Amino acid sequence: MSPEFVIGFMRSAIELTLSLALPMLLAGLSVGIIVSIIQAATQIQEQTLTFIPKLCVIFGMLIYSFPWILERISSFTTNILINIPQYVR
Numbered sequence: 001m002s003p004e005f006v007i008g009f010m011r012s013a014i015e016l017t018l019s020l021a022l023p024m025l026l027a028g029l030s031v032g033i034i035v036s037i038i039q040a041a042t043q044i045q046e047q048t049l050t051f052i053p054k055l056c057v058i059f060g061m062l063i064y065s066f067p068w069i070l071e072r073i074s075s076f077t078t079n080i081l082i083n084i085p086q087y088v089r
Contacts, residue, residue, distance in 0.1 A: 001087060016076055020069050027061040028054045 035050045 005087065013076075016072060020072060023065045024058045024061045028058045031057045 031053050032050060035053055039045060039049065
């Protein structure tokens, strides 16, 4: 295995990880911003008020996007396992 292969492999694994985490992160970010705006408007500064909506939305997005996540991870793993003979030269 060449250093270029290892770097390329790790780069694709990191890109896959980031693309799989992106829907949950964006959902949590948007809910956090909305709750922060509401807190600023009402002057309620309760820390637990932001935690529960974020948790619920992130969990909902995880359930909603789970088939897509599973398909992406399965195809990545299948590609790695099929190409093992080419990787080990």
